[in-house]
Amino acid sequence: MLLEDYRNERLRKLEEIRARGVDPYPAKSTRNTKISDVIDHFDEKEGQEVTIAGRVVAIRSFGKLVFIKVRDYFGEVQIFMKAEGPAPDGLFGARDIKLLDTGDFIEATGKVGKSQTGEISVFANFVRLLTKSLRPLPDKFTNKEERYRRRYVDMNVNPEVRERLVRRSKFWQATRDFMNKHGFIEVNIPVLEHTTGGADATPFTTHMNALDEDFYLRISHELPLKRLLGGGFEKVYDIGPRFRNEGVDDEHLPEHIAFESYAAYENYEDGMKLYEEMIKYVAMETWGTLKFHVGGFDIDLDCEWPRVKYADLLKEKFAVDVFNPDREQLIRILKENDVETNFDVSEARLIDHVWKLIRKTSAGPYWLIEEPLSLSPLAKKSTENPLVTERFHPIIAGTEMGNGFSELNDPLDQLGRFEEQQAARDAGDDEAQMLDMDFVEMLEYGMPPACGWGNSERNFWLLEGVPGREAVPFPTMKSKED
Structure with missing residues (x-):
């Protein structure tokens, strides 16, 4: 029938x-x-x-x-x-x-x-x-597009999908529990922004009729949360959706849940200790183990994670000098490794693409530290080497499982970096950050030294061992009606 x-x-x-x-x-x-x-x-x-x-x-x-x-x-x-x-x-x-x-x-x-x-x-x-049900549930439901489109059917026929979403909820609840135990306060911040920043990504644009102005959907929680530090908070975080107008693949969804936190009077050394502990805590609360086999990697989080310098890694793997980049060398490396990208972007963006070649083969866990200044417009310079920043990423199973740094709180330094980013944006780099004068103004009133951190639900997808669309309740799909 x-x-x-x-x-x-x-x-x-x-x-x-x-x-x-x-x-x-x-x-x-x-x-x-x-x-x-x-x-x-x-x-x-x-x-x-x-x-x-x-x-x-x-x-x-x-x-x-x-x-x-x-x-x-x-x-x-x-x-x-x-x-x-x-x-x-x-x-x-x-x-x-x-x-x-x-x-x-x-x-x-x-x-x-x-x-x-x-x-x-x-x-x-x-x-x-x-x-009274008017449509029968199928005995089997395996077509990916149909499963994603009719997730309510998928959860009934394939109960492991619903069980996965329960673990997703535990993942975020464990994150909240950990942060609350460490004195952080959850503060929900706006999704609509006049100027979007805090990450390298293309934003979605919308229009508010009441004000007759265009707004951006946030690509990051960063700048509003740091404004809270300027307003007197010392430990804050937010968990909620962010939106990046980019392609859909196993690691990227245009809409996804993300977490960011900021702690005054701390730096990236404090952050690495705290967030290594957090990732381990969340893993145990969600899956009951610190050992995973994902993406062809055997991962054991139960150790003290080593620290690896960004410049040393690129020099070792590709003989790239990140402080004196050779544009032709970078383009040659990317082409030899079949990387499809816009080669007219800045050297910093090309270096980032080369780094991703290394990342994809890295099992980890380890902390990637001291990213170059040109790639970190919101991070504080290292006191030992002004060419790098106090930035840290945990690398696990070929993925950056977070991003943190000692926050830049020098308003003039921040203005200069924003201007560089805006110039790159004006030159055609849609992912470069916008000049946010209101944020600079906040810094001029004064923001204490701080450590910031962010991670998305990509961490859940990774340790769950499934693509992003398998790990969210209703993945974004092209419109279609039966």
């Missing part, structure tokens, strides 16, 4: 149900017991009357006997029914079973026991319809 035929048959049943005076979509359920309580505490529940509710996943009928498998969020159990007399108004007995389908939501009241085969069951005379 075609889907249309199944749907038409269910519409016929819906009409018959309504003709009986039954509301197929009542507003309230009287459920008083989760299915997991019936299964996990059978010894206590046996013989007791309970009311359960859930989605019908299977219906079997043998003469006067009916077995209905029902699933709620917490588990799955069998409802056992015998054909009795006519069902009371609003209820369905074994004789009415043809009006029910898999996918329907029902409620059943009965005593807990075991069937003759030993299966835990709820023995009910009648069931109550809570929701």
Whole structure:
């Protein structure tokens, strides 16, 4: 049968149900017991009357006997029914079973026991319809595009998807718990900005009718959170969506959840200690282990992570001098490694592409430190080498699992770097940062020395071992209607 035929048959049943005076979509359920309580505490529940509710996943009928498998969020159990007399108004007995389908939501009241085969069951005379399903759930659901587009179907047919989203929630809750335990305060900041900054990315643009002005969707939480430091906060963070108008691949989604935090009177040395501890804590709380096999790498987070200097790594791997870059050499390296990019961008951007070639083959964990000044417009210069910054990235399984640095709080230095970024943007680099004079003004009032850090849910995708679209509830898709 075609889907249309199944749907038409269910519409016929819906009409018959309504003709009986039954509301197929009542507003309230009287459920008083989760299915997991019936299964996990059978010894206590046996013989007791309970009311359960859930989605019908299977219906079997043998003469006067009916077995209905029902699933709620917490588990799955069998409802056992015998054909009795006519069902009371609003209820369905074994004789009415043809009006029910898999996918329907029902409620059943009965005593807990075991069937003759030993299966835990709820023995009910009648069931109550809570929701009539008009489309049948498929037995299998494997096409990626269809799975992403109809995620609600995907979660029913492939319950591991729903379980993954539960771990995603644990991931962020563990992050909050860790930060709160260390004295940080969560402050939600705006998504709409006049000037977007804090990262190298192309923003989305929108228009606010009330002010008749264009706004950007934030690409980073950074600058508003640092304004909070200027306003007197000492430890702040935010977890929420950010938007980057870039391609969709295994590591990038235009809309995703990210976390950023800032601690006054600390520097990048303090940050590396804190966030190494945080990543380990979150991993244990989410997966219960510090050992992972992802992307072909065997990763053990349970060690003291070494520190590797950015310039030393590029010199060792490609003989690149990041302080005196040879543009032709950089382009040659990228072409030899089949990197497709715009070669008219700055040397700093080309160096970053070369670095990513190294990163992809790095198992880690290690801290990448002392990124060049040209690549870090918001980081404080190193006191030992003014050509590099006090910036740090944790490298794990070929991925940068975060970004942190001693924050720049010299307003004149910051203005100069913003002007360099704006010049690159004016020259055609859409990912260069914008000149944000309001932020510079805040720095002129004074911001204490601080360490900042940010990571996105890419960390979850990585350690979960799945692409980004597999790890979010509703990935962005091109519009399509059935």
